[in-house]
Amino acid sequence: xxxxxxxxxxxxxxxxxxxxxxxxxxxxxxxxxxxxxxxxxxxxxxxxxxxxxxxxxxxxxxxxxxxxxxxxxxxxxxxxxxxxxxxxxxxxxxxxxxxxxxxxxxxxxxxxxxxxxxxxxxxxxxxxxxxxxxxxxxxxxxxxxxxxxxxxxxxxxxxxxxxxxxxxxxxxxxxxxxxxxxxxxxxxxxxxxxxxxxxxxxxxxxxxxxxxxxxxxxxxxxxxxxxxxxxxxxxxxxxxxxxxxxxxxxxxxxxxxxxxxxxxxxxx
Amino acid sequence: xxxxxxxxxxxxxxxxxxxxxxxxxxxxxxxxxxxxxxxxxxxxxxxxxxxxxxxxxxxxxxxxxxxxxxxxxxxxxxxxxxxxxxxxxxxxxxxxxxxxxxxxxxxxxxxxxxxxxxxxxxxxxxxxxxxxxxxxxxxxxxxxxxxxxxxxxxxxxxxxxxxxxxxxxxxxxxxxxxxxxxxxxxxxxxxxxxxxxxxxxxxxxxxxxxxxxxxxxxxxxxxxxxxxxxxxxxxxxxxxxxxxxxxxxxxxxxxxxxxxxxxxxxxxxxxxxxxxxx
Numbered sequence: 001x002x003x004x005x006x007x008x009x010x011x012x013x014x015x016x017x018x019x020x021x022x023x024x025x026x027x028x029x030x031x032x033x034x035x036x037x038x039x040x041x042x043x044x045x046x047x048x049x050x051x052x053x054x055x056x057x058x059x060x061x062x063x064x065x066x067x068x069x070x071x072x073x074x075x076x077x078x079x080x081x082x083x084x085x086x087x088x089x090x091x092x093x094x095x096x097x098x099x100x101x102x103x104x105x106x107x108x109x110x111x112x113x114x115x116x117x118x119x120x121x122x123x124x125x126x127x128x129x130x131x132x133x134x135x136x137x138x139x140x141x142x143x144x145x146x147x148x149x150x151x152x153x154x155x156x157x158x159x160x161x162x163x164x165x166x167x168x169x170x171x172x173x174x175x176x177x178x179x180x181x182x183x184x185x186x187x188x189x190x191x192x193x194x195x196x197x198x199x200x201x202x203x204x205x206x207x208x209x210x211x212x213x214x215x216x217x218x219x220x221x222x223x224x225x226x227x228x229x230x231x232x233x234x235x236x237x238x239x240x241x242x243x244x245x246x247x248x249x250x251x252x253x254x255x256x257x258x259x260x261x262x263x264x265x266x267x268x
Numbered sequence: 269x270x271x272x273x274x275x276x277x278x279x280x281x282x283x284x285x286x287x288x289x290x291x292x293x294x295x296x297x298x299x300x301x302x303x304x305x306x307x308x309x310x311x312x313x314x315x316x317x318x319x320x321x322x323x324x325x326x327x328x329x330x331x332x333x334x335x336x337x338x339x340x341x342x343x344x345x346x347x348x349x350x351x352x353x354x355x356x357x358x359x360x361x362x363x364x365x366x367x368x369x370x371x372x373x374x375x376x377x378x379x380x381x382x383x384x385x386x387x388x389x390x391x392x393x394x395x396x397x398x399x400x401x402x403x404x405x406x407x408x409x410x411x412x413x414x415x416x417x418x419x420x421x422x423x424x425x426x427x428x429x430x431x432x433x434x435x436x437x438x439x440x441x442x443x444x445x446x447x448x449x450x451x452x453x454x455x456x457x458x459x460x461x462x463x464x465x466x467x468x469x470x471x472x473x474x475x476x477x478x479x480x481x482x483x484x485x486x487x488x489x490x491x492x493x494x495x496x497x498x499x500x501x502x503x504x505x506x507x508x509x510x511x512x513x514x515x516x517x518x519x520x521x522x523x524x525x526x527x528x529x530x531x532x533x534x535x536x537x538x539x540x541x542x543x544x545x546x
Contacts, residue, residue: 009276009277011275011276013275014275015275016275016276016277017277018277063278063286063403065286065287065288066285066286066287066288066403066404067287067289067402067403068402068403083288086277086286088276088277088278088286089276090276091274091276091278091403095275095276101276130489130490132489132490132499133488133489133490136489152402152403154398154399154406155411155413157403158398158399158405158406159406159411161411165413178487179487180487181487181488181489181490181491183487196413196415198413198414198415198419199411199412199413199414199415200413200414201388201392201398201413201414201418202385202388202389202392203389203392203393203398203399203402204389205399205402205403208402209402209403217385218476218509218510222385222476222480223476223479223480223484226425226476226477226480226484226485227480227485228422229422229424229425229477230480230485232422233419233422233423234422234425
């Protein structure tokens with residue numbers, strides 16, 4: 001056992017301050033354990049959000065020594081024995097109390113995304129996906145919605161452009177839908193004009209902080225940006241689409257899928 | 269620098285952070301490293317001489333559209349695509365810029381690197397400081413991302429086509445470097461020239477735009493025979509893409525060193541070991 005100093009930000013939306021706590025740290029403890037110990041012994045009113053303590057629920061996101069992390073996956077022995085450990089809430093979202101922030105803005109963004117629209121010939125039935133198609137989109141399903149990527153994204157964090165950019169977490173959801181083999185919905189215009197794909201400048205912090213090691217930048221955001229290039233900035237691709245009738249085919253496919261969904265809804 | 273403390277204990281302002289690691293190191297070394305390359309490239313391109321020796325051609329000067337054989341170490345007229353610099357071009361050439369064939373062609377590969385998704389990451393961090401590092405305060409500004417003036421970054425796939433063309437040309441240069449005055453042989457320079465387009469190919473063929481074009485744009489990898497073939501290519505390109513940063517740096521350093529080697533041999537500063545004995 002060793003005594004450590006933990007500095008935790010205490011306060012609410014009106015303000016607050018850092019408070020130092022002395023705590024005995026046992027071998028194998030993670031930062032969340034230490035916070036729980038402080039909560040049990042020294043600060044019963046300390047607010048912290050947590051759930052699984054296994055890095056799978058995404059609840060305990062915070063900033064530890066300035067780095068966005070899951071506190072349940074951050075071992076105390078990552079830090080030098082005499083190092084002051086500073087814990088604060090994530091920066092990008094409004095504070096409720098102490099280490100707890102209001103991340104509901106993210107849920108609102110999620111609702112804006114058009115869900116999977118199965119192609120007419122696949123709707124209402126089980127469809128088989130081949131492994132190569134599963135592999136690419138399955139990576140995005142690993143997301144635990146810890147919102148560390150949203151927190152570290154400088155477009156949301158420093159520039160405060162929440163009205164113009166949906167954030168990396170939802171770019172990967174959009175990528176998963178756009179790359180889905182049976183999806184018929186066309187979200188590209190919305191991705192450029194409403195979800196703000198052009199606001200991302202590829203500085204990759206979202207990828208750096210992801211606790212699930214999802215390749216947000218390389219496998220989702222850049223491919224989405226390239227699809228936007230296909231549609232809006234590539235005259236050769238435009239000519240090929242016009243000559244092959246791909247635009248009309250895509251629109252007809254989406255209309256047929258919509259009609260099929262309406263028909264299925266009536267049946268239900 | 270004054271740093272205001274906000275709710276949550278977060279500081280605002282450029283470089284504001286509670287990070288204790290050397291977060292500035294990556295932005296510093298990449299920024300300085302590229303700056304050194306840019307300075308050397310500009311200097312080398314403005315020389316207009318010592319870019320040719322025997323059968324070796326500096327990649328900064330390839331392809332040679334026009335040549336001026338009166339310059340020391342210049343490519344022979346036979347190796348220039350369109351012969352000698354025409355008088356019409358000389359007449360409009362700015363007097364303060366040396367008559368250098370490199371000026372005419374360097375924009376091709378440079379435009380590819382400047383719009384590359386990896387380079388964008390590092391120069392937005394190192395030079396624009398938006399942000400300088402993760403969870404570190406960025407430069408306050410009217411940020412518009414790549415929607416306003418930087419929308420030109422979307423030309424990256426066209427610069428990719430140019431870069432692929434250069435690789436073919438540089439392989440041609442490498443192959444002919446193994447022959448001098450009709451005699452086949454090998455020299456340190458020809459090996460260096462052969463490695464150069466190979467490294468550039470690893471970088472270029474691992475590019476995100478290439479990855480998209482070869483297969484990433486498909487929604488279904490299994491729905492047709494052509495899609496299955498493209499999936500196989502996409503997988504290989506994805507492997508290269510996973511080390512895109514590495515290939516970007518290695519190929520950039522190598523192309524600079526290749527020019528330096530040809531330059532030093534042409535100037536007689538070092539001697540090229542080869543089977544031709546010259």
